[in-house]
Amino acid sequence: MWKYIVFGVVTLLVDNSDQNLKETDKLFVNTLYDNRTLEQTACNTIVGVTEGCAECYLCDHYTIQYHISKNHDIQHLTFYNDDCSSTKLCCVNQLDLNSYRTNEKCGVDNPEGKPRRVRPSVHSVLPGQYPWRAWVYFYSENIILCAATYVSESSRALVTLASCVSGYPVSELVVTFDKTADTPPNVQQVVIHPEYKELNPLNDIAILFLHSSDSLPRVAMEACLPQWPPKFSKSCISVSEDDLEVNSIIPLQSRCNSTLLHPSLMCTVSYKHAYTPELGGGLFCMEEEEQYFRFILYGILIEKIDNLHMYSNVTNHVDWLRNNIDCN
Structure with missing residues (x-):
């Protein structure tokens, strides 16, 4: 009942053959400008002070609007394309990226479990390790x-x-x-x-x-909700029904499907024979902040097809989530 026959997926066999490596690379490489001439790259440059820039977005992106609303410093850059046309970028300082958490306790795991215990295998997830x-x-x-x-x-x-x-x-x-x-x-x-x-x-x-x-048990701890989408090529984790850790990577979302992926969905890719994440379980990406590494909930598993995992996109729904949670 959980299968949705809607995704046009090309299975990637992760091994050492050149063909398969090329197929895997397509998920992470934009090949639009692979055949540029030297003349075409003459204008390709960035103007502005890049020191202190941690993350850059188009200036109308909601991440930038959020930081503007908090009176954070925004650095402005101009990116000149191959044809000498320009794009304005806005960048955020690392210190400001670390200041947006409303709950300082969220997303902090217990690597040795809670209560502490010996890990039976490398991939095992201990009780209380991810207390959310x-x-x-x-x-x-x-x-x-x-x-x-x-x-x-x-x-x-x-x-x-x-x-x-x-x-x-x-x-x-x-x-x-x-x-x-x-x-x-x-x-x-x-x-x-x-x-x-x-x-x-x-x-x-x-x-x-x-x-x-x-x-709620005493060991329960919240996962963090996202403020913005995860970075492209970021490594994230989920957990199988047998409490085994599943590692996957976020590719270009345009490469997950034969057509444009709906904003309410997102995908990750893993090794073909990786464990299957549990249905409804979270996709968690770790973000470094001043005092902690925090786990951010970016997806909720809908299904796994070979080495492609399809998730409900939490970032796309975060305003709806916050509005309903805050009003309860």
Whole structure:
């Protein structure tokens, strides 16, 4: 019931053959200007002071607008293209990138588990290592519907797939942070994205609100919601049903599908025989800040096809998420 036959995917066999390496490279290389002449590159330059620039965007990008609203310093650059046309860029300082967290506790993991224990294998994820991991059960039949991610302590909110919880009575839903726990129904409200439609992967996202703080174990800790999309070619992690870590990379999103990928979706690629992430589980990318490395929730797994993982794009829905969580 979870398969969506909508993605035109070319399977990449990750091995040492030249052909396969070229196919993999296509996901990460824009080849539009591969055949430039020397004359065509004469104007290709950047004008402006680049010192201190950590991230640059088009000046009307919402990331820049966010930093302007916070009175952060913005550096302006002009990029001259091969044909001598120009593009204005706005850049943010690293110190300002580190200042946007509203919750200083979010996204901090416990590498040795909580309580601490010995890791049975290199890829094993320990209990409590990622303290925002949770699971949604259907109480009457005691079955796991899918995974979820804890994102708000004040509102006791988690995010998961709309397709996971749609059609189930709220009074029969259980969220647990331990797969072995015997927990009674504890979900107070389910908010499904208004543009979600059954059997369609677009806008497949929902928020679960728990009854009270009693539903949360002491080890529970929030993952961070994103402020902007993840960087191209960034390495991220997810977790399989068997608690094994899955590593994947964010490619050019235009290379994930035979047509333009819908903004509510995003993809990653992994080694072909990598473990399969759990349905509804999060895609987490680590960001370095002043005192911590933090894990940011960028995606919610919809499905895996060979070595391509398709996610609901959390960045695309972050305003909807924040508005509903803040109002609860």
